[in-house]
Amino acid sequence: MHRRQLLRATGGALLAASLGVGRAATATANGRVVVVGGGMAGNTLARYLKLWGRRRVDVTLVDRAPTYVSNIMSSLVLTGQRSLSSLTYSRSALAALGVNLVVDEVVAVDAAAPSVTLAGGGTLQADRVVLAPGIAFEPPPGYDDNRMPHAWQAGPQTTLLAQHLAALPASGTVVLTIPPTPYRCPPGPYERACLLADWLRANKPGARLLVLDANPDIIVEQDNFSAAFYGLHADVLEYRPGVSIDSVDAAGMTLHTNQGQVTADVVNLIPRQRAGRIVTDAGLATANGGRFAPVDVLSYASTAAPAVHVIGDSSATTQPKAGHIGNQEAKVCADALLRAFGGTAPDPAPVTNSACFSTITMTQASWLTAVFQYDAATRAMAAVPASSAASNGWSRGNFEDMDTWFRALMSDSFG
Ligand SMILES: Cc1cc2nc3c(=O)[nH]c(=O)nc-3n(C[C@H](O)[C@H](O)[C@H](O)COP(=O)(O)OP(=O)(O)OC[C@H]3O[C@@H](n4cnc5c(N)ncnc54)[C@H](O)[C@@H]3O)c2cc1C
Incomplete structure (x- = not known):
């Protein structure tokens, strides 16, 4: 695949996922969601729940930090090519959409209730809790x-x-x-x-x-x-x-x-690495030797606690632990939640994609892309071989495209 085609495919997938809006937004949603972790997965989830569900869904996002610092591109800080401030994202776009923002540490999850307990005191109750705390x-x-x-x-x-x-x-x-x-x-x-x-x-x-x-x-x-x-x-x-x-x-x-x-x-x-501590403490990390949380990839509901969903790096799926995949998992999960609140089943055939650029020198990069499709036989996301590709070598042009891809992904995740 030529790199221009890759960018089109990447943008197309983001757009295609957005087009799921229409279907999700027509459902009669009426639910409360508490999201723990406002990183690549959690922030995208809160944003798309509101973009697609608007007033029919009440969304609260809890993160221990008021802003998010992107891991993606952070190795360029080591070589002096990026600053951490250039990788810092605010959640003000979420507030503008009506998401309730709480800056606090979640110290416990009651998977049955479901609810979460805050370090600062108090409990947040919801119809569904979504855990996106990254890794420990x-x-x-x-x-x-x-x-x-x-x-x-x-x-x-x-x-x-x-x-x-x-x-x-x-x-x-x-x-x-x-x-x-x-x-x-x-x-x-x-x-x-x-x-x-x-x-x-x-x-x-x-x-x-x-x-x-x-x-x-x-x-x-x-x-x-x-x-x-x-x-x-x-x-x-x-x-x-x-x-x-x-x-x-x-x-x-x-x-x-x-x-x-x-x-x-x-x-x-x-x-x-293993799932974020709250996932492990809630007893949900039973895959990969007790390190990550198994989920139903049609909705990202925990296989152990159906009212709790786990997205991003903490979940155990066949997809890579990547920010781009966290963004995609969030959209599948948001769509499934809105459908559930409207009384309908999740999309039976979700598709996700991931593009990845790798710096081979300080000015040149390679790339890799993969598409995953739900396989009903294994109940897992299976890589679609014909849609996966990698660059043959590295180039300056790929390095420039990496920046375009990064800006598109962050703007889709953080607004
Ligand atoms: C050097 C590096 C380069 C990378 N490059 C790429 C790349 O090129 N492409 C790509 O797709 N991915 C890349 N990744 C991977 C990507 O950063 C992760 O896969 C992605 O951040 C995972 O998203 P997440 O939402 O699961 O976790 P995170 O983005 O880490 O977000 C977790 C959030 O949860 C919050 N949190 C955790 N626990 C609690 C708690 N108990 N209470 C309240 N808040 C809590 C944290 O503060 C954080 O904001 C890279 C990672 C690294 C380290």
């Missing part, structure tokens, strides 16, 4: 995120890792670790490795980047990342697959792995 980390013993920042949740951690990199001594060593799947943004660590290799070459002559991957091989976009790791960046970057982190000595900047001990000047340790 499962760090190895000895981990200290001040010494070995993960920077896998954009914000202070990103700033800290950027400072560590800036202070890297001449001919120093950087280690980046990749957790076992499933984790947030499958290509993310590989694209960060490429970006850092390019930045080190230009800014820290003689420095080396060691990439320790807990997975047996590169898990996504193998052609492009292999060409980058073993060709383009081989003078700076060494890739070691099958390396898991058993424990760390944070003070000594040392990692104890299944293949021996590694010491470095800067460590970007991306820990193993």
Whole structure:
């Protein structure tokens, strides 16, 4: 697929999802929804519930932070090409649509009621609760995120890792670790490795980047990342697959792995991941070894608690944990909720899509796109092979398209 076609396909899918509005809006909706988490998935859900349901649905969104900082593009903060403020989004468009905004931490979920309890006191009751809290980390013993920042949740951690990199001594060593799947943004660590290799070459002559991957091989976009790791960046970057982190000595900047001990000047340790804590505490994370929440992908209702829905990275589906997919899951869920309030069944054949751009250098990117369609036999979203494609190599044009795609996605999610 040509990159222009990709952009058209991406925009088309966003538009097609919006066109579901007509069908959803004609239902007689009369329900109360509490959304926990106003990130890529939760913010999109609240926005589309109101765009499609208007006054017939009462929506309250709770997030611990008043604004959202995008993880997408945040690796460019490490190389000084982006600022965190350029990645910060307000929820004022939600307020304008009539969403009740609560800035607080949800500390408990009663899946049967359903209701949520706030750290600041009080309980919010609803007809349906939607959980979109993203991920929690499962760090190895000895981990200290001040010494070995993960920077896998954009914000202070990103700033800290950027400072560590800036202070890297001449001919120093950087280690980046990749957790076992499933984790947030499958290509993310590989694209960060490429970006850092390019930045080190230009800014820290003689420095080396060691990439320790807990997975047996590169898990996504193998052609492009292999060409980058073993060709383009081989003078700076060494890739070691099958390396898991058993424990760390944070003070000594040392990692104890299944293949021996590694010491470095800067460590970007991306820990193993699981659903946000409230999902686990509510007993809903029973898939992937008790890490993520199984859902019915026609509505994203938890398989354990039908009045509670789980969208975004916390859910266990066959789709990647990605912001673009969180946006798509939110629209399927919003449509299903409005139909349920109107007394009708969810769309029996939902389709989602995801586009992904990966930085291969500081100015060039590759891309990958996938479409998923509901498969009634497996009750899962199945990748549609004919609709999936990847770029053959990388280019400056793709890097520019990445910015267009990002702006479209964020504007669709945050208004
Ligand atoms: C470096 C990096 C690059 C990435 N690049 C891409 C990319 O190119 N394309 C792509 O599609 N995806 C990318 N991703 C992945 C994407 O960022 C995530 O998949 C997406 O953010 C998941 O959305 P979410 O809504 O599930 O979680 P989030 O976006 O993390 O939102 C969760 C929200 O819940 C709130 N919250 C959590 N718990 C509570 C609580 N108890 N009470 C109140 N509020 C709570 C948080 O404050 C947060 O606002 C990238 C990720 C990283 C780290």
